[in-house]
Amino acid sequence: MPDPTPPGSGRPDPAPPGSGRPDPAPSDSGRPDLAPSGSGPWAGAGGRLIGLGVSRGRAAGPVMRMAAPPTLPPPRPGTDAATGPRTDSGTDxxxxxxxxxxxxxxxxxxxxxxxxxxxxxxxxxxxxxxxxxxxxxxxxxxxxxxxxxxxxxxxxxxxxxxxxxxxxxxxxxxxxxxxxxxxxxxxxxxxxLGLPMPGLPSPGHPYVLVAEDLSPADTAGLGPDVLALVTERGGPTSHTAILARGRGLPAVVACKGIMDVPDGTVVGVDGGTGELAVGLTEEEAAEVQEADRAERARLAAGRGPGRTADGHPVKLLLNIGSAEDLRPGAEGVGLFRTEFLFLDRTTAPAYEEQVAASAEVFAQAESVIVRTLDAGTDKPLPFLGLPGEPNPALGVRGLRVDRLLPDVLDTQLDAIAEAARKTGAQAWVMAPMVTTMAEATGFARRARAKGIARVGAMIEVPAAALRAGRLLQAVDFLSIGTNDLAQYTFAADRQHSALADLLDPRQPALLELIAMCAAAGQEAGKPVGVCGEAAGDPLLAPLLVGLGVTSLSMAPVCVPAVREALAGLTLAECRERATAARA
The missing domain is CATH 1.10.274.10 (PtsI, HPr-binding domain)
Structure with a gap:
């Protein structure tokens, strides 16, 4: 098996401007260092804008805006736009x-x-x-x-x-x-109104798509001419971010001022740092594009399992929604989001359909960790019929749905077990939003009764992290969802771009909770992984490994950069960085 460590490497050298390769050391602020401002194509003559980088990579090209939505004409005579029509409105x-x-x-x-x-x-x-x-x-x-x-x-x-x-x-x-x-x-x-539906621009040349916000329909319909995405609104877990990462497109959200940049202005986009260089020359833009292509090719050439420079193994796994999301280069699936099978349903998918969907993934992946349905009033699925709640993030979601609709989980566990039997796979299954020992014990008992061999719990609630050692008496592994764990630890809505500093995975309090879970896993001799967005960040991955995490699960496009980041550091160096970050 090829050695993933680059020839002659120890600690990676700092990245040259415009190379797309980050310096793995975090800045004093806890945010990734920005490219140097005084040299290279990132020196943009027109100034800089900063947003939230949600999909790594660099691109440069002319700005093009989304077509404006239709303008609603004045109400017809006799109709009041606020109170409705009057009897003389004249409409049919x-x-x-x-x-x-x-x-x-x-x-x-x-x-x-x-x-x-x-x-x-x-x-x-x-x-x-x-x-x-x-x-x-x-x-x-x-x-x-x-x-x-x-x-x-x-x-x-x-x-x-x-x-x-x-x-x-x-x-x-x-x-x-x-x-x-x-x-x-x-x-x-x-x-x-008889007007064309609003949609994406078609200038006939590559461009950077800019919008106040992008709908899922627009993001899903992006063509090959789109080099990068930049929005004025949006959050790090929006559909724009998820789909951009899945396609490997650089993307920046919550970028104030981007709508003031005129169409045709050439900008450079860094989807890792969230930085935009405005007013690049054509030569500078070409240099950014070429550097990004070279960086992607170099990273894609890496092979082999995840490990540090001194050979400490760290499994690199994929986050997927279906078999179509599988990509080569990883060591299995660390998060199979089963809710994507349920999204467009007014009734739950049949048992046979659930068996087929799981079997298709099991047959193609080396190992698979399935997350049972992660839904509820914060992620509404019509067939559940759950009532509205004043605070959905703190309500009936994840495993808590089982309190109201136990048949949903029973059918899903039966289907996963049958798919495993049909394919000969060993199913690993975990429940989302586990909070107490009673929940972990109850879920494990039910899953094992269905014939599922390996049962785990997601750590997304601080109460579960604080009791990780006890939970591991009931389950076989833990998987930390850093997005929700940060949200609940800091009482900060994970969609709120103005609170990004609180949701930064480098926050010491969050690292302490991750370290507690990893230590509990080491003591019990059981694996503890991370499947939140932090796992796919090459700046953060070494910190997580230094805390004792045994696997990292991420979007497929993130695997090469994380593999390289780990290969450039020894386990001792990862631990040093983790210790510094916690302090």
Whole structure:
């Protein structure tokens, strides 16, 4: 097996400007160091902007904006936009109600058509959006307004606005999903007005796509001309971030001022640091692009299992939503997100379908850790029928759904066990949002009764991290979800870009909790991995290994850079960095 350590390497040298290769040492602020400002193509004459880097890589090219949403015309005579129509509005209620239905049908059909051409998470998200556009409650609301005298465009606008306000008031994940309704509204209103649906620019040349925010439909439909994504809003776990990482596109979100950059301005985008260089010359842009291509090729040439420079093994695993997301170069799957099979359903997928989906992954991967359904009021799935809650992030989600709907988990465990039997795979299964010893014990008992050999718990709640040693008496392994663990440790919404400093995985309190879990695993002789976004960051991976983590699970595009980062440091050096970070 090839040695993953670069020839002659010990500690990697600091990166040259524009190389795309980070210096693995964190800065004093706890954020990755930015490229030097006085030299190379990153010196951009027009200045700099800073956002949140959510998908690593560098790119440069001219800015192009998303097409603007349709402008809603003034209400027809006799109609008040705020209070609704009056008896003299002059609209044909039946015709307007039919136009509402036609608009929503067209949007759903367009999204389903895109989903058929997509794959993996992109297809799942598009299908879920099509289901929202096809929601009978939304149709009924808009048609009621049309039958009362509003024209179709205003009826759609008002109905979407009411549904959006309902989601926004719930906060957390649902509040972020409210932005998805804006995109659907713009598409439906455009159809009702006889205008083209808003979408991506097609300039005929490569470009950096810029928008206030990107809908899942737009992100999933990106073509090969898009070099990078930059949005003014958005969070590190938005659909934009997830899909950009899956495609290997550099992406920056929460970048204030980007909408003031004129179309055609050449910018450089660093998806790792979140930095934008504005006003590059064509020569500088070409240098950034060439350096990124060379860096990707160099990293892709790396082979072999994850290990430090002195040979300490660290499994590098993949986060996937289906078999279509599998890629070569990793040592298995550390997070199989089964909820993507459930996204577009008003009823739960049948047992046979769940068996087939799991078996397809088991047959193609060396090892697989399956996460049971991670859903609830913060990640709504229509078939669950769960009531709304004032604070969904602290409500019925993950394993807690089992308190209300135990049949859902039983069917899923049966399907996973059967898929393992059919393929000869050894199924590792873990539950999300485990909080207490009773929950861990109950889940382990049920899973093992189904014939599942290895049972684990996700550590996403501080209470579970504090009792990791006790939990490992009930389960065979732990997997730390750093995104939610940070959210709950610091009482900071993981979607809130203004609180990014609290959600930084280098926060000492979070590292202490990870270290506690790793130490508990070492004492019990059981593996403890990380499957949050921190695992795919080559600046953070050595810290996690230094804390005692045994595996790292990430988006496929992140594996090469993490492999190299670990290969350039000894285990002792990783431990030194972890100790410094905790201090």
């Amino acid at each position: 209620p039946a015709a307007e109600a039919s136009a509402v239905a036609a608009a929503l049908e067209a949007v759903a059909a367009d999204l389903n058509r895109r989903a058929a051409d997509a794959s993996g998470e992109a297809a799942d998200i598009l299908e879920a959006l099509a289901m929202i556009a096809d929601d009978p409650m939304l149709l009924e609301d808009a048609q009621e307004r049309a039958r009362a005298g509003m024209d179709a465009a205003h009826a759609l606008d008002a109905a979407f606005a009411q549904h959006r306000d309902t989601l926004a008031a719930l906060g957390g994940y649902l509040a972020e999903r409210a932005a998805d309704l804006d995109d659907l509204k713009h598409r439906a209103v455009a159809f009702a």
